[in-house]
Amino acid sequence: xxxxxxxxVDQVSGVETTGHQWDGSKELNNxxxxxxxxxxxxxxxxxxxxxxxxxxxxxxxxxxKGLLGYTTRGELAEIVAEAEAAQAPFKxxxxxxxxxxxxxxAELLQFAQASGASTFRTYCSQCHGSGAAGGIxxxxxxxxxxxxGGTQDAIYLTIAHGIRQTDEEGYATDDTRDNAMPAYGRDExxxxxxxxxxxxxxxxxxxxxxxxxxxxxxxxxxxENCAACHGDAGEGIQDLGAPNLADAIWLYGGDRNAVTYxxxxxxxxxxxxxxxxxxxxxxxxxxxxxxxxxxxE
Amino acid sequence: xxxxxxxxxxxxxxxxxxxxxxxxxxxxxxxxxxWWIMAVTLTIYYVTPWVRWDRGAFMPxxxxxxxxxxxxxxxxxxxxxxxxxxxxxxxxxxxxxxxFLFTSTLGRVWCGYACPQTVWTDLYMYVERWVEGxxxxxxxxxxxxxxxxxxxxxxxxxxxxxxxxxxTGGAWIFYFADAPTLAVAFFTGEAAAVAYITVAILTGFTxxxxxxxxxxxxxxxxxxxxxxxxxxxxQSLLVTYKDWRGEPRGKHRKAEGADQLGDCIxxxxxxxxxxxxxxxxxxxxxxxxxxxxxxxxxxEMMAKVGKPRGLIDYCTIADAEIEKRNEKPWDAWRRIIRPxxxxxxxxxxxxxxxxxxxxxxxxxxxxxxxxxxxxxxVTLSDGSIRNGYTLKLLNKNPEPRTFRISIxxxxxxxxxxxxxxxxxxxxxxxxxxxxxAFITAPPNWRAGxxxxxxxxxxxxxxxxxxxxxxxxxxxxxxxxx
Numbered sequence: 070x071x072x073x074x075x076x077x078v079d080q081v082s083g084v085e086t087t088g089h090q091w092d093g094s095k096e097l098n099n100x101x102x103x104x105x106x107x108x109x110x111x112x113x114x115x116x117x118x119x120x121x122x123x124x125x126x127x128x129x130x131x132x133x134k135g136l137l138g139y140t141t142r143g144e145l146a147e148i149v150a151e152a153e154a155a156q157a158p159f160k161x162x163x164x165x166x167x168x169x170x171x172x173x174x175a176e177l178l179q180f181a182q183a184s185g186a187s188t189f190r191t192y193c194s195q196c197h198g199s200g201a202a203g204g205i206x207x208x209x210x211x212x213x214x215x216x217x218g219g220t221q222d223a224i225y226l227t228i229a230h231g232i233r234q235t236d237e238e239g240y241a242t243d244d245t246r247d248n249a250m251p252a253y254g255r256d257e258x259x260x261x262x263x264x265x266x267x268x269x270x271x272x273x274x275x276x277x278x279x280x281x282x283x284x285x286x287x288x289x290x291x292x293e294n295c296a297a298c299h300g301d302a303g304e305g306i307q308d309l310g311a312p313n314l315a316d317a318i319w320l321y322g323g324d325r326n327a328v329t330y331x332x333x334x335x336x337x338x339x340x341x342x343x344x345x346x347x348x349x350x351x352x353x354x355x356x357x358x359x360x361x362x363x364x365x366e
Numbered sequence: 367x368x369x370x371x372x373x374x375x376x377x378x379x380x381x382x383x384x385x386x387x388x389x390x391x392x393x394x395x396x397x398x399x400x401w402w403i404m405a406v407t408l409t410i411y412y413v414t415p416w417v418r419w420d421r422g423a424f425m426p427x428x429x430x431x432x433x434x435x436x437x438x439x440x441x442x443x444x445x446x447x448x449x450x451x452x453x454x455x456x457x458x459x460x461x462x463x464x465x466f467l468f469t470s471t472l473g474r475v476w477c478g479y480a481c482p483q484t485v486w487t488d489l490y491m492y493v494e495r496w497v498e499g500x501x502x503x504x505x506x507x508x509x510x511x512x513x514x515x516x517x518x519x520x521x522x523x524x525x526x527x528x529x530x531x532x533x534t535g536g537a538w539i540f541y542f543a544d545a546p547t548l549a550v551a552f553f554t555g556e557a558a559a560v561a562y563i564t565v566a567i568l569t570g571f572t573x574x575x576x577x578x579x580x581x582x583x584x585x586x587x588x589x590x591x592x593x594x595x596x597x598x599x600x601q602s603l604l605v606t607y608k609d610w611r612g613e614p615r616g617k618h619r620k621a622e623g624a625d626q627l628g629d630c631i632x633x634x635x636x637x638x639x640x641x642x643x644x645x646x647x648x649x650x651x652x653x654x655x656x657x658x659x660x661x662x663x664x665x666e667m668m669a670k671v672g673k674p675r676g677l678i679d680y681c682t683i684a685d686a687e688i689e690k691r692n693e694k695p696w697d698a699w700r701r702i703i704r705p706x707x708x709x710x711x712x713x714x715x716x717x718x719x720x721x722x723x724x725x726x727x728x729x730x731x732x733x734x735x736x737x738x739x740x741x742x743x744v745t746l747s748d749g750s751i752r753n754g755y756t757l758k759l760l761n762k763n764p765e766p767r768t769f770r771i772s773i774x775x776x777x778x779x780x781x782x783x784x785x786x787x788x789x790x791x792x793x794x795x796x797x798x799x800x801x802x803a804f805i806t807a808p809p810n811w812r813a814g815x816x817x818x819x820x821x822x823x824x825x826x827x828x829x830x831x832x833x834x835x836x837x838x839x840x841x842x843x844x845x846x847x
Contacts, residue, residue, distance in 0.1 A: 178785065200740030211744040211752075316747035317809075361784050363744060363752055363804050 160350035185358025213364035214318040225356035231342030240342040254333030274303040274315040387643040390501040394662025415540035422764040424795035467710035469597040478657035490576040497523040535568030581642035600683035636660035732760035733828040749809035761793035775824025776816030
């Protein structure tokens with residue numbers, strides 16, 4: 070065993086040992102290089118300063134705030150503010166112009182389509198899908214069939230004011246799209262046989278397979294009950310939000326069962342009004358994006 | 367005391383402290399060659415970013431520019447886009463094979479002459495000698511206690527080193543931005559933070575590596591000496607001490623029986639000039655970077671004592687065996703031109719030629735397509751089917767170009783763009799433009815219009831309206847089952 074005066078030096082390496090032994094194995098005393106050790110001390114001092122300057126020590130109620138007042142949330146807010154400041158000139162111009170004029174300016178249109186696409190993915194894709202292809206009950210925005218109109222302005226109005234919003238939700242305005250189709254079966258407005266006949270007639274409008282024997286009856290029923298909104302030839306009326314029944318696109322399905330269900334129970338989808346939640350420039354941008362998806366009028 | 371498992375009398379330290387090296391100045395053929403190589407390589411390094419090259423009004427006029435912000439690499443008349451990075455990979459492979467080629471013929475010639483570590487260390491040693499004097503003065507100064515004179519000399523030397531280091535780090539950033547603009551911005555404090563950080567890091571490393579780390583970089587840090595062991599063979603030129611001629615060495619004093627001794631007069635000149643502090647007379651070793659300064663030093667001594675030059679000389683191991691038998695060694699060209707080096711040279715030139723050919727036949731316009739997958743197709747109200755595509759149009763020309771986009775496929779389909787007219791699409795100078803395209807098949811497409819169910823092949827063509835240059839890319843049209 071080594072003591073202070075008589076250090077134990079390992080003969081093989083010439084290095085003094087720590088004096089510890091494990092089954093005859095001894096530990097050499099090779100201290101860390103000085104520069105390494107002092108660097109380590111510096112990091113400790115740095116750490117103390119760091120934990121004072123920045124949020125660090127957790128307590129029961131929150132943590133120390135740090136003298137510099139740094140927060141990750143604050144850093145994010147700065148980045149967002151920076152991005153918003155960069156977008157502001159475009160958004161101000163978009164907000165000031167009618168939507169058709171925005172579309173005429175190539176630079177603004179590019180900005181609107183890009184920012185509209187990003188807004189669409191945040192707020193619209195939940196129902197309409199990330200590719201805007203919709204689904205049963207949620208319109209496909211890529212096609213050229215529009216319930217309430219597919220011009221830039223019509224799309225803008227629909228997004229801003231919503232569809233069938235009620236006052237209770239606080240967002241309904243005079244411009245909110247609204248209509249109601251009678252539930253011909255559920256409310257017993259038509260007999261079952263009459264519904265069957267009108268369904269055959271509706272199927273014939275879009276050139277689908279149908280029972281020709283019922284067409285005459287169906288046509289009469291259609292004219293009396295449906296044509297006022299859907300048009301004499303079932304071509305739909307956009308001002309009323311009445312869908313075109315003679316085309317290839319069906320929001321709730323176009324087969325016999327789906328059409329029958331629609332006549333019996335009626336359909337009434339809803340869409341939120343976005344104008345109070347999103348600023349005007351953003352709504353215009355989304356409208357221009359949707360319009361540019363390929364089916365805009 | 368426990369029993370020793372092994373009994374070694376001698377103390378063997380695991381780590382050796384660095385013995386400071388004070389290489390002596392030397393004159394001679396190889397030293398002159400090295401000065402020239404240093405002058406040329408350093409000039410290339412410092413001057414290149416300032417060379418101008420006219421590319422027209424829309425493009426940068428710096429001859430060599432790595433434009434990271436715009437993802438472009440300019441090299442005189444060549445411009446590389448990120449997707450053409452294979453040129454850079456080709457150059458790196460050529461550099462690698464080039465090192466193999468040079469190493470198999472000339473040994474560690476890269477280390478001794480062209481490696482930045484060697485070149486900058488050489489420059490730093492030159493400054494050191496200029497300030498502190500040659501080897502003996504340096505040793506005396508090193509052993510001296512700190513005095514005003516020592517402090518003054520050290521501060522002078524370090525200041526000049528630091529200045530060189532700063533210029534070295536400073537020159538680097540000019541390769542990445544317009545040099546004159548950046549130089550002004552740098553000294554007015556308006557350059558980007560990354561510029562200052564880069565200069566600081568490179569200045570620090572140049573200062574430490576050239577001034578203090580020196581041969582330790584070669585011996586402990588660099589992987590190349592290890593790889594080189596596999597590259598060298600007995601046909602490679604090495605700096606060789608011809609021991610069959612030099613030994614037994616000794617001071618040629620008459621009393622010691624000079625006639626019994628070899629040519630080596632044991633003057634230690636070869637050791638004194640060595641920048642890595644090795645004794646070449648111990649044979650090939652890791653520390654030798656084949657800078658050939660010991661050849662110069664020895665030649666000078668041999669001339670003084672009236673013996674033929676070349677006691678230390680470039681010599682292959684195979685020739686050494688022949689010379690030992692007192693026979694005439696081979697001509698140098700027979701050592702250089704042999705299957706191995708020819709193979710390296712063949713590979714090296716093949717890659718080089720392939721790259722040059724590709725450079726000349728590459729298109730200056732290009733088109734790529736990404737088909738919409740969400741949704742894959744859209745049914746329109748009249749029953750027609752529409753597909754969407756995102757096209758990227760590349761214009762690598764130094765001026766804006768107008769293109770016509772057309773499709774080759776079933777005659778029944780129609781092309782239109784989301785914004786603008788497909789027969790006149792402007793793409794700015796040296797830019798990529800992304801355009802959205804729609805292709806629509808007629809309502810009665812099932813009645814035989816060349817449209818298959820599910821997939822139909824078609825091709826987008828891009829035509830430069832001014833040069834009639836054309837390129838195309840294939841895609842598909844998707845229809846319902």
